[in-house]
Each structure stands twice: as C-alpha cells, then as structure tokens.
Amino acid sequence: MRYEAPDRIEKAVDLLASAAGEARVLAGGTDLIVQMKSEIVEPDLVIDVKRIAEMRGVVEEGGAFRIGAAVSGAELKEHPRLRKVWPGVIEAANLIGSTQVQGRATLGGNLCNASPAADSVPALIAAGAKVIIAGPAGRRELAVEDVVLGPRKTALAKGEIVVAFVLPKRVPLAADAYLRFIPRTEMDIAVVGCGVDLTLDPAGKIIAARMGLGAVAARPLLVGEAGAAIIGSSLDEPALARLEAAARAACRPIDDKRGTKEFRVQIAGVLARRVVHIAYERAKASAKVST
Amino acid sequence: MLDTVAKKSDYKVVGTRPIRPDGVDKVTGRARFGADLNLPGQLVGRVLRSPHPHARLVSIDVSAAAALDGVxxxxxxxxxxxxxxxLTAAGEMMLNYRDVVRNVLAREKVLYEGHAIxxxxxxxxxxxxxxxRLIRVDYEILPHVTDVVAAMAPDAPLLDEAMITAGVTPTPTTPSNIAKRVDFGHGDIDTGFAQAxxxxxxxxxTESVHQGYIxxxxxxxxxxxxxxxELFVTTQGQWIVRGHxxxxxxxxxxxxxxxxxxxxxGFGGKTVVYLEPLALALSAKARRPVKMVMTREEVLKATGPTSAARVRVKVGAKKDGRITAAFAECAYGAGAFAGSPAGGGAMCAFAxxxxxxxxxxGLDVLTNRPKVSAYRAPGAPIAAFAVESVLDEIARTIGxxxxxxxxxxxAKVGTRSTYGPTFAAIGFVELLQAAKAHPHYSAxxxxxQGRGVAAGFWFNVGGDTAVQLTLNEDASVTLTAGTPDVGGLRASLGMMVxxxxxxxxxxxxxxxGDTASLAYNFVTGGSRSTFASGMASVEAARAMVKELAARAAKIWDIPVDAVKFEDGMLKPAGDNAGxxxxxxxxxxxxxxxxxxxPIVGYATLNAQGAAPGLAFHIVDTQTDPETGKTTILRYTALQDVGRAIHPAFVEGQMQGGVAQGIGWALNExxxxxxxxxxxxxxxxxxxxxxxxxxxMIDTVMVEVPNPRHPYGVKGVGEAPIVPPMAAIANAVARGAGVRFTQLPMSPPRVLAALSGQGAR
Structure with a gap:
C-alpha cells in the first residue's frame, strides 16, 4: 500500500485521478482505518489530505462559513463563532463516536463515507450547506443532500475530493438543532437522526424551515414536506402533527439489527417534534445574540 | 457469629482498602496482556473459518496456501x-474431548458460522x-437451526445425527438436538398446586449474550x-489450558x-481453548514462535457466549405469600456441542x-451457534429472570x-435446597432484611418511574489449589498463587498473609505462578479464587509459622511446642516464658x-466448604413512552459477601455484575x-x-461470614449478575405497565409492546 500526504489540493486530485488500483482519501481516518483493520477495504493508495491548508481551516466570509473538509469535530466545537451561529451542525459533528473519535473525525469524512446514518449530514442538509468539490475538471459546488447516493456511494467522480463546506449567511431569528436516537447514551450509531433549521419572524412565526433525516432511507434525506408543514406556524399542535406525518411519510427504512422499519418510522416523527422545539427556542433566543 | 471466624474488629489488615499492587502497571499501560508478548522470529497465526452455519466438510485443499512464499x-x-x-471440567462447565477437538478444528462438519477449519x-x-484465501474448502451445505425452540422440533435439522437424549426414561428411539435432560426437586408439585x-x-x-471481555x-x-x-496466554486457568x-x-x-x-x-469465557492448541501445533511444525490474536468478530462468532433460552415457570402460592409449588423448565441452547448450563439454571432457579x-x-439443546462457555454464574441469570419475574407477579396479584x-x-441454615443439599451457611434472610431497611426501598x-427488586443465587465452588510462600533473606515474603487475578486477588491474598x-x-x-512453578490449580472461576487460594495462603502462612517456631526452638534449644507466635513475634511460652x-x-x-x-510455607488442598452467594437488587427505571428507551435511574446492589477481605474489590465485583446485567436486560x-x-x-x-x-451503582455488603473459611470468605464474583434482568423487568412492569418476558428489553421491542403491536 502506498501512502501520500500532499500539501496542495491539485496534487491530491492528480494522485486520486491517476491511481491504478483502489485509492482512498484519508482525513480523520475514523472510518477508513477501521475498515482497513477489519479488512473491509484494502486500498492500494491512501491520500492523506490533512496537510492541505485549505481543507484544515474555518473561514468566515461575509457572514457565511467555509469549513475545511478535514477539520475535526472537536476543532469545530472550539470555534467561538460557529457554535453560536450553527449549534445544530456542531452538536451533530460532536455526537460522532467518542470524545477521542471527535478529535479526529471530520465533516468531509463523515459525508464521503456515505453512510445513511452519518450524524453530521442531516444537520448539514437542514443548514442548507453546500460542498466545494475539486476534481480533474476543476471545481464545482453541490448541495450536501445531493452528495450521497446510497450506502457507500457518492456523486463524486473519479479524482474528485470534497474540499470544504459552505454554511450560508445567517438571517436574524434563525437557529438549527440536531437530535438522534440511539439505544445507548453515546458511542453509538443513529437509528434515526434528525436535523432542522428554522427562521422566525419577530412575532415568532416560522418563515423558513428545512429538515434533514438520517438512517431512514438508503441515503440522508432533505424532507421538504416536513419543513413546509410548519412554515407559517408557531409550532401549534396541528402544525406539529403535519410535521410528524411528513417526517414519517419520507421514511423508506429497512429492517436491520439496529431497528425495525416500524420503529424507525415511529422515531422519525418523535425526533422531528422534539428537534423543532429545540431549534425554535434557540431561534427565539438568537434575537438576543447579535448575528 | 461463629467462633471459628474471628470478629471483624480483631483484624488489622483484612477489611481495609490498600492500593492494589497491579494497579499502577494497568493504568500506565505497562501490564502485559495476552497480545503484549513478542518473541524473536515470531510468526503470525490466522484461522480460516466457516462462512456457513452447517455444512459437511467434503475436502480441504491447502496446497496452494502451503506453496505461498512466507507461509x-x-x-x-x-x-x-x-x-x-x-468428560473434563473446564471452569464451571463440563467439556467432552471428543467435542473439544472438533471445536478447535472442524472434522466431519462445520457446525456454526465462524467454526475453525x-x-x-x-x-x-x-x-x-x-x-x-488460497485454501480451498469444498462444503456440502446442510439445513441449519439457530433458534433453541426450533431446534427442539421433531423435524429440526440435526447437528449430531446420532444424538439420543440422555436422562429420559425410556430411552428415546429417535435422535434429536436435545442432548440431555436433568431433573431436580422434591415433594409433589401437583399436590402443591392444588393447595395454591x-x-x-x-x-x-432470552438471547445469547457474550461476556464482552475487552x-x-x-x-x-x-x-x-x-x-x-512454552505458552503465554490470556486465561483463567494455566493448568487447564496445559491439560487440554x-x-x-x-x-x-x-x-x-x-x-x-x-x-x-474473562468472566468465565477464558476457561476453554481455541487458539492455543493451534498455535502450539503451528509452532511445533514451523519451529518458530507463533502468535495468534482473535479479532472482535472472531471473538463474538467463534468463542462461547452464554445460552439463548426458553424458560417455562409455574408458581403457586397461598394468599399470605407462602409458595405451595414451583416448577421451571430451562431449555438452554448449547451451541454446536452438548454442554449448556441448563443444569445450573435448573438448580439455581428456586435455590x-x-x-x-x-x-x-434442564434441557441441553444443540443449535448451529458457537459452543457456549461459562459466563458468570452460568445458567443462573436466565432462570432467575424467569422465576423472579413470576414471583413479582405473584406479589402484585396477592398484594x-x-x-x-x-x-x-x-431458605435458611438447615433448609433442604431445591437442588438437593442442605444449606450449611446462607445469609438470605439477613440480606432481605437489609434490603427492606435500605433507604432506597422506601424512597x-x-x-x-418503576421500582423493581429481584434475588439471585450462585453456588460458588472450591477445588484444587496450591500456594507457595517463600521467606526471603531480608524477611520480605513472596507469595505465589496459581489462580489468575481477575479482580484484585493478589491484594486480597497478600492481606490475609x-x-x-x-x-x-x-x-x-x-x-x-506458571504451570512449572506450582502444583495443579483449577481455574479462577466459580467465585473461588479468593476463597480457595485464600484458604491455601492462610494454610501456607500457618505452615511457615510452624517452621519459624521450629527454628526459634532450635536457636533457644527448647521444645517446639514451647514457642508461640504472637503479634508477629516468636516468643518462648509456658515454662520458658520470659x-x-x-x-x-x-x-x-x-x-x-x-x-x-530456606524457609517456605506450602499448601495444597481441594478447598471444601464454599458457601453460596446471594444477591438482592433494587432498581428504579424510567421508560420513554415515545421511544421505548429505558433509563436506569438508581441501583442498589446488596449481597451476602461472607467477609470482605478488600471491600473495594468486593464492591467492584458487585458493580461489574450489575453493569453486565443491565446490558443483558436492555440491549445485548x-x-x-x-x-x-x-x-x-x-x-x-x-x-x-x-x-x-x-x-452510580450503590453497594451494600452484608457480612455473614462463612464458618468453613479461616477469614469467613464467600465467593462474590458471580451472584451479582443473577438478579439484574428480573429486577429491571419488574421495574419496567411497574413503571411502564408492560411485563416483558423476553430479553433484551430493547427500545424497538418496548415501543412495540407499549403501542400494543404484539411481541413482548
């Protein structure tokens, strides 16, 4: 096995594009190294991207955040602005694995591992995040919800690497939140994950809402109907019932060792209700925090 | 208190909490575990395992693999x-060498996914x-059965086509997967049920659960x-590994x-051999050291968990709570070879x-799963889950x-136990009184929220033990024991000496010590190491004192019996006093x-007089009605511990048993x-x-000393895993209003039951 650690994205793209055998990008390694140790993958080439400066930093540009794909969850949590402006994304990234894992695991890795149950992905979808992709044909942007196509399958072409995530500029009275269900209290994988981002008007009415759901289908989903169900409401019971129904209707889960179809569908509705309350309270409180 | 055991206040060391001697090495990563030894020229050993749960092994062709450079x-x-x-004893369970050789490497058939080839x-x-990957195996796939109930059906695929159920009269004429039936009890249950x-x-x-050793x-x-x-190995018993x-x-x-x-x-799982004979055979062939380490997947698929089981219980009682009749049938899956702990379950159920x-x-049932091995009080937790759940229903029904x-x-001292012997030492009444008086019970x-209680019983054992004590030239002492230390044994033995x-x-x-440094020692298991090696250590110390007295007598030129040992000093006594x-x-x-x-103290014995361990647990739970997730809010574990030599280690055993029991109850x-x-x-x-x-798992040690041990020791390691599943099920029944008769009480199962969707 060959190991390369280029310091420029172009070099990484070249290596990846010209690789003869199986090539893998290494960020935090919390999925890749585990898969290699358990002989699920045996790559011929591993490209470590942690020396590429563009992939390792967080930059605030005119209110939007550009987050390097190889920034760890622990680093995100320590960013003084990010955790105030995007608490849902940050809490999702810091539910991955254990404290030790969070010191290594990255948003880029969590997305490109292409697990339907990745914790940060529904939160990023709810946040309206986009990814910047570098490849042999140059750069392009893609919405996060369009990156994962199915288990272990992404929309990335040969030679393409996710360089960074862009979180849009915040408007006032907006906040996000993420909740997942696991049978334990930590160090577990989501049976269902649910992220939401809300924007309120000064009267407390929801004027924009996006919801992402994880582990309920072959890939993480943007559930437009769930967002639409609560727009115009202040989370009154009929709106919540519509939200719950929309979240459940979007689920196309499988029965597996982590839960039955019925259980996942049920939990998706429960989490949708619970998470919008958290985001709603945060959005109201955000009026007191300058954005 | 019995006069054979000194009062607690007489002790200077026993009952205190010194720092454990192996602690620093463990927290600094210096301790050498099974995979930490490397020898020059060492080879890597790996095992080819069956992907099929049941197949005839038609042929195994290793020629291409053998030709590979580096093999x-x-x-x-x-x-x-x-x-x-x-038959031979391994830990608390019996093994049959005919099966051991087949489990180590499959012969006629592979009998479970993961079976070594x-x-x-x-x-x-x-x-x-x-x-x-180069080894070519030709399999003839056979129908399989992994479920214990399905395996008992008359038309089930047979793991052993010649197996006739033992213990049934008249002897059955057709083979089945039920290897054995055992019966215990006394009286006439029909009479008893008629009085109820x-x-x-x-x-x-219940499902199979693994010990989960890290x-x-x-x-x-x-x-x-x-x-x-030479063999360096992670094991609960050097001598049984050597013997096997x-x-x-x-x-x-x-x-x-x-x-x-x-x-x-280990928790019982490290009392059998898997890799060891393979590593020795490979090393003998290659004339080089061979190291073998299992992956976690191999551990779960190819080492012994405990049984999946079906238990039927029927209990009759009078309105005042007096039980008139009790019946239990424990059908326990053994995995690929006979030898489930069904007998232990049947014996402990109402003990x-x-x-x-x-x-x-007890019914011992073969299934296409890995052969079960001992897991902490083998058999008892499954039976207790059933029996203690039924007792809770009886209590609620009659108020x-x-x-x-x-x-x-x-049961009290003198009670004829439900499995035969009469109890000579048992502290169940004292334990129940302590539980009733505990603030948790009345909070x-x-x-x-729901509060549940349950009791648990485990026999505890003694067995073959040898210990050597050496007096060094600087008056320090080296104590060599042969039972591996799993929970602070070295400190506890040192404290008694x-x-x-x-x-x-x-x-x-x-x-x-290793197997060349001492006479035979049976495994650390059956909660015996502090009891039996403690008994031997005390005997060895007393033998050393005898020798010290003889030396003093020689120096003073007085008879040996005119020397007494007191406060660590040898003193002339009787006519020679002063x-x-x-x-x-x-x-x-x-x-x-x-x-x-040189002066040594040596003791070899087959330790007798082990007293049963009894545990009683109180737990508070809350179940989220929307997700089915149960949270353990408060837990108090009480136990008759005999005498706690090092109380912190006893508490550790109690807490560890509860932690494993909570896993068994909720998710494993x-x-x-x-x-x-x-x-x-x-x-x-x-x-x-x-x-x-x-x-935080609170512990209450109820000390009812064992009169058959010089320091009153009873085994403490196993009883604490017996009550948790029933205690938690009883708490959930009272808190969430649903009685679970199936483990684990995982969120999907609980939510389905709460919403009336059936399966409990």
Missing amino acids: KAIVTREDFADQPPE AAVAAISAAIARKAL DVIVEREFR EPQACVANVAEDGQA CAKLLGWNVNRIKVTAAEMGG PYELEHVATI VDPIDLRLKNA PLPAG SEELGIPLDKIRTQI KYEPMSIRDIARQMAKTGG EYVYGADGRMQNAGFLDYRVPVASDLP
Missing part, C-alpha cells in the same frame, strides 16, 4: 488425532491472510527443537509450560427459597410486598542458613439472520453498556 506451517483436522468421548502461520499478517390460591404460569425467552483471546506459543513448549492442549496434541502435560498473562476480562413441592428440569414474599419463603418514586504473619502488606509480593528475648521473623530470616536452610443480544449468520459481530451493534448508560 511456514498450516494445520487442519489431519494434524489432530480424533478423541474418544471423555484451518490455521496458517506466516511471516506477516498480510501473507497469512492471503494464504487463508393463586397460580402464575409464564414462558420466557481483551480478545491471544497467545504466543514457542515449541523448541527438543519439543519443549497436551490432550489434543498427544503430549505429556509437563512438556508445556503455560504462563497466564494479565487478563483483560434461594425453602419449598415443599418443587420440580425443575404482598415483594421483599416480604421472599422473606416468607427464604418516594416520581410518577412514570499479612494478617497471619504480622508482616506489613508492602513486604509481601504476590504473583501468579527466659529468652522474643525474635522477629527478620531475626529468624537472618539465621535461616544456620538453622536448616446475538442477532441472527435467516442465513444462520450473526448480524452484529462487533461492539458497535453488540451493545454493552457504556459508562454514561449507568447510574
């Missing part, structure tokens, strides 16, 4: 002679892996050119020196109680406090050479697909509790 040895069934049926030793892991005011009858199901099986074997062999390996290899036992590594958890009419049955119900029926319970000799604990170094200056052990140590040479289970393959062979989806899942 130094390969072993298959051809390298091990067949063994005739012969061949082992390769190569110069690197990558080459070993490649070699495994209330009868509760339920059927329970350290996987690992060993290094080194067979020299002259055939002498020698048997399978056809060697004299003394050809193999087995050294037990520090152990990263805490004094019953006039009781009958219990009696659940502790009072148990007090009314509690107000917020709405939505310190108490006996009046030597400070830091002058006593306790080590675990005639000579008392001598310390140090004074004698200085004069060892002049008075007859083997998940099998229709293909007969395990779906969750890793710690991500085989969910042992993490620290944040557990509340």
Whole structure:
C-alpha cells in the first residue's frame, strides 16, 4: 500500500485521478482505518489530505462559513463563532463516536463515507450547506443532500475530493438543532437522526424551515414536506402533527439489527417534534445574540 | 457469629482498602496482556473459518496456501488425532474431548458460522491472510437451526445425527438436538398446586449474550527443537489450558509450560481453548514462535457466549405469600456441542427459597451457534429472570410486598435446597432484611418511574489449589498463587498473609505462578479464587509459622511446642516464658542458613466448604413512552459477601455484575439472520453498556461470614449478575405497565409492546 500526504489540493486530485488500483482519501481516518483493520477495504493508495491548508481551516466570509473538509469535530466545537451561529451542525459533528473519535473525525469524512446514518449530514442538509468539490475538471459546488447516493456511494467522480463546506449567511431569528436516537447514551450509531433549521419572524412565526433525516432511507434525506408543514406556524399542535406525518411519510427504512422499519418510522416523527422545539427556542433566543 | 471466624474488629489488615499492587502497571499501560508478548522470529497465526452455519466438510485443499512464499506451517483436522468421548471440567462447565477437538478444528462438519477449519502461520499478517484465501474448502451445505425452540422440533435439522437424549426414561428411539435432560426437586408439585390460591404460569425467552471481555483471546506459543513448549496466554486457568492442549496434541502435560498473562476480562469465557492448541501445533511444525490474536468478530462468532433460552415457570402460592409449588423448565441452547448450563439454571432457579413441592428440569439443546462457555454464574441469570419475574407477579396479584414474599419463603441454615443439599451457611434472610431497611426501598418514586427488586443465587465452588510462600533473606515474603487475578486477588491474598504473619502488606509480593512453578490449580472461576487460594495462603502462612517456631526452638534449644507466635513475634511460652528475648521473623530470616536452610510455607488442598452467594437488587427505571428507551435511574446492589477481605474489590465485583446485567436486560443480544449468520459481530451493534448508560451503582455488603473459611470468605464474583434482568423487568412492569418476558428489553421491542403491536 502506498501512502501520500500532499500539501496542495491539485496534487491530491492528480494522485486520486491517476491511481491504478483502489485509492482512498484519508482525513480523520475514523472510518477508513477501521475498515482497513477489519479488512473491509484494502486500498492500494491512501491520500492523506490533512496537510492541505485549505481543507484544515474555518473561514468566515461575509457572514457565511467555509469549513475545511478535514477539520475535526472537536476543532469545530472550539470555534467561538460557529457554535453560536450553527449549534445544530456542531452538536451533530460532536455526537460522532467518542470524545477521542471527535478529535479526529471530520465533516468531509463523515459525508464521503456515505453512510445513511452519518450524524453530521442531516444537520448539514437542514443548514442548507453546500460542498466545494475539486476534481480533474476543476471545481464545482453541490448541495450536501445531493452528495450521497446510497450506502457507500457518492456523486463524486473519479479524482474528485470534497474540499470544504459552505454554511450560508445567517438571517436574524434563525437557529438549527440536531437530535438522534440511539439505544445507548453515546458511542453509538443513529437509528434515526434528525436535523432542522428554522427562521422566525419577530412575532415568532416560522418563515423558513428545512429538515434533514438520517438512517431512514438508503441515503440522508432533505424532507421538504416536513419543513413546509410548519412554515407559517408557531409550532401549534396541528402544525406539529403535519410535521410528524411528513417526517414519517419520507421514511423508506429497512429492517436491520439496529431497528425495525416500524420503529424507525415511529422515531422519525418523535425526533422531528422534539428537534423543532429545540431549534425554535434557540431561534427565539438568537434575537438576543447579535448575528 | 461463629467462633471459628474471628470478629471483624480483631483484624488489622483484612477489611481495609490498600492500593492494589497491579494497579499502577494497568493504568500506565505497562501490564502485559495476552497480545503484549513478542518473541524473536515470531510468526503470525490466522484461522480460516466457516462462512456457513452447517455444512459437511467434503475436502480441504491447502496446497496452494502451503506453496505461498512466507507461509511456514498450516494445520487442519489431519494434524489432530480424533478423541474418544471423555468428560473434563473446564471452569464451571463440563467439556467432552471428543467435542473439544472438533471445536478447535472442524472434522466431519462445520457446525456454526465462524467454526475453525484451518490455521496458517506466516511471516506477516498480510501473507497469512492471503494464504487463508488460497485454501480451498469444498462444503456440502446442510439445513441449519439457530433458534433453541426450533431446534427442539421433531423435524429440526440435526447437528449430531446420532444424538439420543440422555436422562429420559425410556430411552428415546429417535435422535434429536436435545442432548440431555436433568431433573431436580422434591415433594409433589401437583399436590402443591392444588393447595395454591393463586397460580402464575409464564414462558420466557432470552438471547445469547457474550461476556464482552475487552481483551480478545491471544497467545504466543514457542515449541523448541527438543519439543519443549512454552505458552503465554490470556486465561483463567494455566493448568487447564496445559491439560487440554497436551490432550489434543498427544503430549505429556509437563512438556508445556503455560504462563497466564494479565487478563483483560474473562468472566468465565477464558476457561476453554481455541487458539492455543493451534498455535502450539503451528509452532511445533514451523519451529518458530507463533502468535495468534482473535479479532472482535472472531471473538463474538467463534468463542462461547452464554445460552439463548426458553424458560417455562409455574408458581403457586397461598394468599399470605407462602409458595405451595414451583416448577421451571430451562431449555438452554448449547451451541454446536452438548454442554449448556441448563443444569445450573435448573438448580439455581428456586435455590434461594425453602419449598415443599418443587420440580425443575434442564434441557441441553444443540443449535448451529458457537459452543457456549461459562459466563458468570452460568445458567443462573436466565432462570432467575424467569422465576423472579413470576414471583413479582405473584406479589402484585396477592398484594404482598415483594421483599416480604421472599422473606416468607427464604431458605435458611438447615433448609433442604431445591437442588438437593442442605444449606450449611446462607445469609438470605439477613440480606432481605437489609434490603427492606435500605433507604432506597422506601424512597418516594416520581410518577412514570418503576421500582423493581429481584434475588439471585450462585453456588460458588472450591477445588484444587496450591500456594507457595517463600521467606526471603531480608524477611520480605513472596507469595505465589496459581489462580489468575481477575479482580484484585493478589491484594486480597497478600492481606490475609499479612494478617497471619504480622508482616506489613508492602513486604509481601504476590504473583501468579506458571504451570512449572506450582502444583495443579483449577481455574479462577466459580467465585473461588479468593476463597480457595485464600484458604491455601492462610494454610501456607500457618505452615511457615510452624517452621519459624521450629527454628526459634532450635536457636533457644527448647521444645517446639514451647514457642508461640504472637503479634508477629516468636516468643518462648509456658515454662520458658520470659527466659529468652522474643525474635522477629527478620531475626529468624537472618539465621535461616544456620538453622536448616530456606524457609517456605506450602499448601495444597481441594478447598471444601464454599458457601453460596446471594444477591438482592433494587432498581428504579424510567421508560420513554415515545421511544421505548429505558433509563436506569438508581441501583442498589446488596449481597451476602461472607467477609470482605478488600471491600473495594468486593464492591467492584458487585458493580461489574450489575453493569453486565443491565446490558443483558436492555440491549445485548446475538442477532441472527435467516442465513444462520450473526448480524452484529462487533461492539458497535453488540451493545454493552457504556459508562454514561449507568447510574452510580450503590453497594451494600452484608457480612455473614462463612464458618468453613479461616477469614469467613464467600465467593462474590458471580451472584451479582443473577438478579439484574428480573429486577429491571419488574421495574419496567411497574413503571411502564408492560411485563416483558423476553430479553433484551430493547427500545424497538418496548415501543412495540407499549403501542400494543404484539411481541413482548
């Protein structure tokens, strides 16, 4: 096995594009190294991207955040602005694995591992995040919800690497939140994950809402109907019932060792209700925090 | 209190909490566990395992693998002679050498996914892996059965086509997967049920659960050119590993020196051999050291968990709570070979109680799963889950406090146990009284929470034990024991010797000897190590005192019986009292050479008089009605511990048993697909509790000393895993309003039950 650690994205793209055998990008390694140790993958080439400066930093540009794909969850949590402006994304990234894992695991890795149950992905979808992709044909942007196509399958072409995530500029009275269900209290994988981002008007009415759901289908989903169900409401019971129904209707889960179809569908509705309350309270409180 | 055991206040060391001698090495990562030894020239050993749950092994072709550069040895069934049926003890369970040789490497058939077929030793892991892929195995796939109830059906696929159920009269004429039936009890249950005011009858199901030790099986074997062999291994018993390996290899036992590594958890699972005979055979072939370490997937798929089971229970009682009749049938899955702990389950089911009419049955059932091995009180937790759940229903039905119900029926000294013997020492009544008086039991319970209680029983054992005590020239003492230390044994043995000799604990170094340094020791298991090695250590210390007295007598030139040992000093006694200056052990140590040479204390014994362990637990739970997730809010574990030599270690055993029990109750289970393959062979989806899942587990040690032990010791390691599943089920029944008769009470199952969707 060959190991390369280029310091420029172009070099990484070249290596990846010209690789003869199986090539893998290494960020935090919390999925890749585990898969290699358990002989699920045996790559011929591993490209470590942690020396590429563009992939390792967080930059605030005119209110939007550009987050390097190889920034760890622990680093995100320590960013003084990010955790105030995007608490849902940050809490999702810091539910991955254990404290030790969070010191290594990255948003880029969590997305490109292409697990339907990745914790940060529904939160990023709810946040309206986009990814910047570098490849042999140059750069392009893609919405996060369009990156994962199915288990272990992404929309990335040969030679393409996710360089960074862009979180849009915040408007006032907006906040996000993420909740997942696991049978334990930590160090577990989501049976269902649910992220939401809300924007309120000064009267407390929801004027924009996006919801992402994880582990309920072959890939993480943007559930437009769930967002639409609560727009115009202040989370009154009929709106919540519509939200719950929309979240459940979007689920196309499988029965597996982590839960039955019925259980996942049920939990998706429960989490949708619970998470919008958290985001709603945060959005109201955000009026007191300058954005 | 009995006069054979000194009062607690008489002790200076026993009952205190000194720092454990192996602690620093463990927290600094210096301790050598099974995989931590590397030898020059060492090869990597890997095992080829069956992907099929049941198939005939038509042929195994290793020629391509053997031709691969870097492959130094390969072993298959051809390298091990067949063994005739012969039963041997391993831990608390019996093994049949005919089956052991087949489990180590499959012969006629593979009987479970993960069953070992061949082992390769190569110069690197990558080459070993490649070699495994080059081994061609021709399988004839057979129908399989992984479910214990399905395996008992008349038309079930047979694992052993010649198996006739033992213990049934008349002898059955057709083969089945039921290897054996055992019966216990006394009285006549029909008479008893006829007297009952209330009868509760339920059927329970539990899934296989694994011990979940963090350290996987690992060993290094080194067979020299002259055939002498060394084995460094993670094990609960060096001597049984030696015996099993020698048997399978056809060697004299003394050809193999087995050294037990520090152990990263065993819980009964490290009392059998898997890799060890393979590593020795590979090393003998290659003439190089061979190291073998299992992956977690191999541990879960190919080492022994405990049984999946079906338990039927029927209990009848009078309105005042007196039990008139009790029946239990424990059908336990054994996995691929006979030998489930069904007998232990049937014996322990009603053991805490004094019953006039009781009958219990154990059924040992073969399934296409890995052969079960001992797991902490083997068999008892499954039976207790069923019986203690039914007792809770009886208590609620007749409106009696659940502790009072148990007090009314509690076994006492002199009670004829439900499995035969009469109890000589049992502290169940004291335990129940302590539980009833505990503030937890009477604490107000917020709405939505439930409080459950349950009792647990385990026999505890003694067995073959040897200990050597050496007096060093500087008057320090070296204590060598042969039972691997799993929970603070070295400190506990040192403390008893310190108490006996009046030597400070830091002058006593306790080590675990290899098989060449001591006579035979049975395993650490059956909660016996502090009891039996403690008894031997005390005997060895007393033998040493005798010798010290003889030396003093020689120096003073007075009769031996005119020397007494008091406060760590040798003193002239009787007519000679005061005639000579008392001598310390140090004074004698200085004069060892002049008075007859080195001084040792040695004891070998088959420890008798183990007293049963009883545990009683109180737990508060809350179940989220929307997700089915149950949270353990408060837990109090009470136990009759005999005498706690080192209370912190006893508390640790109690808390550890509860932690494993909570996992068993809520989330741990083997998940099998229709293909007969395990779906969750890793710690991500085989969910042992993490620290944040557990509340602080409060412990109450009730000390009812064992009169048959010099320090009153009773085994404490196993009883605490017996009550948790029933205690939690009883709490959920009272808090969430649903009685679960199936484990685990995982969120999907609980939510389905709460929303009336059926399956409990």
